[in-house]
Amino acid sequence: MTSFRARKARYFYDCGDGWKHDVKIPEVIDSYGGELPASVPVPGDAPPEDVGDVGGFEHFLQAIGDSARSEYDDLAGWGWSQFYEPSDLTSVSRRMRAWKTDELVRARNERYECRCAGGLADPSTLSGSF
Numbered sequence: 001m002t003s004f005r006a007r008k009a010r011y012f013y014d015c016g017d018g019w020k021h022d023v024k025i026p027e028v029i030d031s032y033g034g035e036l037p038a039s040v041p042v043p044g045d046a047p048p049e050d051v052g053d054v055g056g057f058e059h060f061l062q063a064i065g066d067s068a069r070s071e072y073d074d075l076a077g078w079g080w081s082q083f084y085e086p087s088d089l090t091s092v093s094r095r096m097r098a099w100k101t102d103e104l105v106r107a108r109n110e111r112y113e114c115r116c117a118g119g120l121a122d123p124s125t126l127s128g129s130f
Contacts (some may be wrong), residue, residue: 017053039092048082081111 011021047057063075085091098104 014050017050017056019047019053035093035097039089039096041089042087045084045087048079048084050082083108083111 008022008024011023013019013021051057051060060075060079063069063071064079066072095104
């Protein structure tokens with residue numbers, strides 16, 4: 001195991017919404033035989049960009065968790081356009097590996113063009129599973 005000084009850090013993101021993350025590094029692996037980059041399991045889901053503060057994210061999760069809610073279609077479509085997906089180790093690792101190629105950029109551009117064209121398309125009509 002590599003020795004280093006910092007074992008934890010506080011990370012501030014999106015200062016307008018006040019997200020603070022406490023990052024703990026329990027171990028550094030000097031040699032990894034699997035495919036890189038890789039992710040480790042974490043509890044919970046990551047919020048989509050610009051969802052607001054913690055209360056906004058909680059509202060978003062409640063709305064997309066109940067298709068009978070009036071805002072379900074709008075927020076589910078918006079979340080899809082922001083690449084929101086429930087936490088899943090396989091999909092997170094796939095997206096991280098896609099950073100090495102233009103695959104993630106291509107999917108992002110398709111979603112952006114869809115939004116600019118006056119609405120959100122059915123996700124199944126576009127290529128890519130991001």
